[in-house]
Amino acid sequence: MIEFRSKLKRWGRSFGVVVPMEELRKFDIDENTIVEITITKEESPLRETFGTAKFKKTTKEMLEESDKEAWDE
Numbered sequence: 001m002i003e004f005r006s007k008l009k010r011w012g013r014s015f016g017v018v019v020p021m022e023e024l025r026k027f028d029i030d031e032n033t034i035v036e037i038t039i040t041k042e043e044s045p046l047r048e049t050f051g052t053a054k055f056k057k058t059t060k061e062m063l064e065e066s067d068k069e070a071w072d073e
Contacts, residue, residue, distance in 0.1 A: 002027060005042070 002023045008015045017037075029035065055062070 002019070004020055004023055006017045006019070008017060010016075024030070057065070
């Protein structure tokens with residue numbers, strides 16, 4: 001099994017994934033070989049930890065507030 005990280009790239013009206021050549025060579029896979037691909041989306045570690053929390057203030061408002069508090073010290 002080959003595991004690697006890659007970004008999806010737009011190719012015309014489709015998307016493609018670049019597979020590192022050194023990984024393909026390990027399994028003797030070359031052009032025109034039919035392969036099976038399983039795709040999973042990488043999630044943000046913060047989103048996994050905190051989910052989609054809703055706050056009463058925007059991020060900008062919270063940052064401005066913390067900046068003001070920092071200057072008071």
